[in-house]
Amino acid sequence: MLNVYEMNISISVLYDENVVFSCDYKNVIGISKKDTSLLNVKLKTGESIILKKIPQIGVIVKN
Numbered sequence: 001m002l003n004v005y006e007m008n009i010s011i012s013v014l015y016d017e018n019v020v021f022s023c024d025y026k027n028v029i030g031i032s033k034k035d036t037s038l039l040n041v042k043l044k045t046g047e048s049i050i051l052k053k054i055p056q057i058g059v060i061v062k063n
Contacts, residue, residue, distance in 0.1 A: 009041060011049070013057055021059050025049065 007028045013021040027044035034040055037054035050060040 009049075011051065011059060013059060023059075 006026075008024065008026050009028050009031075010024045011021070012019060025041070025043060025047075028041060029044050030042040032040045032042075037052055039051040041049040041051070043049070046063070048062045050062070052058045052060065
């Protein structure tokens with residue numbers, strides 16, 4: 001879920017109804033799609049969050 005007015009994003013990854021990863025991030029400054037399988041979220045803190053779906057669903061947080 002993305003709330004553009006408050007610049008927040010909630011990320012949840014579930015497998016077979018079990019939560020594998022869940023986190024809320026504030027101060028989103030940009031979202032870009034690198035290709036069909038990667039989504040990049042930039043935060044004011046300088047961190048990047050990469051959401052990937054190939055070869056498997058995953059979340060990568062870079063400082």
